[in-house]
Amino acid sequence: MSDTVYRRRFSAGRLLFNEGQAADAAYIIEAGAVEIFVEFAGERTRLAVLGPGEIFGEMALVDDSPRSAAALVLEDCEAIVVERGQIKRELERATPLMQILLRTLIHRLRVATSSLPAAAAPISADEAAKVIARIKGEHEVRRAIDGGELVPYLQPIVRLDDGITVGFEALVRWRHPSQGLLGPEALLGSAERAGLLEVLDLMVLREAARMLSAANRRLALAGRRPVFLSANFGAVHFADERLADVIAEILGEAGLPPERLKVEITETTLIVNRDARKALDRIKGLGCAISLDDFGTGYSGLSYLSQFPIDYLKIDKSFVCAMLSERKTGEIIRSVVQLAGQIEIDTIAEGVETQAQADFLREAGCIYGQGFLYGNAQPAEEACASLFDRS
Numbered sequence: 556m557s558d559t560v561y562r563r564r565f566s567a568g569r570l571l572f573n574e575g576q577a578a579d580a581a582y583i584i585e586a587g588a589v590e591i592f593v594e595f596a597g598e599r600t601r602l603a604v605l606g607p608g609e610i611f612g613e614m615a616l617v618d619d620s621p622r623s624a625a626a627l628v629l630e631d632c633e634a635i636v637v638e639r640g641q642i643k644r645e646l647e648r649a650t651p652l653m654q655i656l657l658r659t660l661i662h663r664l665r666v667a668t669s670s671l672p673a674a675a676a677p678i679s680a681d682e683a684a685k686v687i688a689r690i691k692g693e694h695e696v697r698r699a700i701d702g703g704e705l706v707p708y709l710q711p712i713v714r715l716d717d718g719i720t721v722g723f724e725a726l727v728r729w730r731h732p733s734q735g736l737l738g739p740e741a742l743l744g745s746a747e748r749a750g751l752l753e754v755l756d757l758m759v760l761r762e763a764a765r766m767l768s769a770a771n772r773r774l775a776l777a778g779r780r781p782v783f784l785s786a787n788f789g790a791v792h793f794a795d796e797r798l799a800d801v802i803a804e805i806l807g808e809a810g811l812p813p814e815r816l817k818v819e820i821t822e823t824t825l826i827v828n829r830d831a832r833k834a835l836d837r838i839k840g841l842g843c844a845i846s847l848d849d850f851g852t853g854y855s856g857l858s859y860l861s862q863f864p865i866d867y868l869k870i871d872k873s874f875v876c877a878m879l880s881e882r883k884t885g886e887i888i889r890s891v892v893q894l895a896g897q898i899e900i901d902t903i904a905e906g907v908e909t910q911a912q913a914d915f916l917r918e919a920g921c922i923y924g925q926g927f928l929y930g931n932a933q934p935a936e937e938a939c940a941s942l943f944d945r946s
Contacts, residue, residue: 564633571612571626578615578622580638584608587632593624604629614661616642623664650748652689693749695731696742700754704730705742707763709938712785712903712925715917720942722783722817724925725763726932727755753791757801760786763935764809764816770939771815782942785817785846793828799837806841813842817867821848825859832863839864846903850891860898868895872906872926879911892920 562585565571571582574593582589584607591603591611602624605611615622616639646654699705709723729737746752763784771781792798806813818838825831835845846867847859859865870888878885888904895902904916907926916924933941 561636562633563636564631565628567628567631569628571628572622573625574622576622578612578620578639580636581610581613581616581642582626583610583635583637585633585635587634588629589632589634590627590629591624592627610637613637613642614664617646618658618661689745689748692745696745696749696751696755699729699731699742700751700758704732705755705758706730707759707766707935708932709763709767709935710925710932711930711938711941712783712923713929715904715913715921715924718929720782720929721780721923722785723763723767723938724785724819724932725759725787725935727759728932728934747789747791752789753795756786756788756792757805760784760802761805761809764805764811766935766939767815768809768811770942771811774942777943781815783815783817783844784811785819787819787848788824790821790824790827793824793831793834796830796834798834799841802838802843803841814844817844817846819846819848819869822850822859825863835864849905860895860900865900867901867903869903869905869925870921875904875906875912875916875926876908878915885915888916888921889919892916896920 565587567587571589572578584605586607589605589611590601591605592599592601594600611626612622614620646657649657706728708726708728710726711720712722712724713720727739727742729742731737731741734741742755743752746755763786767782767784774781788798795801802816802818803813806816818835820831820835828834839845844866845864846869847863847865848869849871850868860868868891870891874884874888878888892902901922902920903923903925904912904921905925907913907916907924907928909928912926913924913928930938930941932938
């Protein structure tokens with residue numbers, strides 16, 4: 556039987572394995588006792604006596620080395636046998652950092668206790684460098700959050716029929732002390748691994764909401780319509796039952812009415828979070844709108860339009876980029892826009908870079924556009940100030 560977990564009984568006095576032997580299994584004791592020992596220069600040294608609930612023999616499976624000690628059954632023993640394949644599969648699921656930490660720990664333990672010659676270093680210089688870089692990256696993200704290095708940027712969302720800015724998408728940029736201004740690609744992976752993605756998203760929302768609220772007050776004084784804020788929420792947020800309450804608190808502190816916020820989610824979020832519908836209903840209950848981001852790049856997107864309380868659909872920029880050169884892509888966009896309109900969902904096209912693209916989308920019935928044609932992402936202060944520029 557290979558790569559499995561099963562039980563075996565061993566009689567007292569049986570030598571299960573000897574120091575220096577190749578390893579094929581580890582053991583979890585359910586009854587009885589086992590002595591772990593080493594022999595050197597004819598002298599025997601007991602390292603431990605193990606009983607029910609304890610595991611032994613696992614080290615050699617973790618680092619693919621010979622046994623560093625011998626195991627002798629002291630009392631009739633019943634044990635769960637865990638074969639090599641099971642251990643390997645569990646290790647492969649661990650992060651690279653945990654794998655290297657475990658291998659390093661075992662290597663040091665072998666050097667300290669085994670009479671066998673010391674094995675080579677458990678990790679290569681390249682492996683160590685990659686792990687160190689990863690840890691450093693996560694540390695830098697923590698420092699960036701605590702030190703105010705992460706700043707909200709806003710990209711305008713306009714009405715395609717007249718080009719007027721009606722809202723902004725909140726993005727994040729990193730003012731790195733030595734590398735200058737960095738985009739989200741330098742930040743989000745490390746933030747997720749460090750468990751800081753939720754903190755990051757809420758921090759961006761808080762700052763962007765505060766600034767946009769102030770801009771809307773100025774617009775009201777000028778007799779102009781307020782603009783909305785569109786903010787991204789990753790899948791991690793929907794594991795928190797307090798999400799709607801946290802959003803309400805942030806908006807209240809900023810003075811931004813809930814109807815001025817659009818919560819952006821992706822299809823992946825809806826798939827990996829079974830409770831997403833409950834969270835979205837609570838967010839809708841606040842008065843916020845829900846926008847389905849990157850539409851067309853995920854799974855069975857059309858089904859989500861009926862299953863979830865979606866108000867806006869964002870057509871992914873990959874479709875916008877190809878729609879003029881690929882007839883099928885253009886027809887897909889026309890169909891999606893028409894379908895969305897029939898079920899009272901407004902469409903926003905991402906990645907609009909040329910006037911020809913804007914014209915096509917407007918003629919197809921798309922309501923809003925976002926992209927370089929209308930402006931790059933700017934620091935939130937500058938983006939809000941642009942609302943009052945008159946050309």
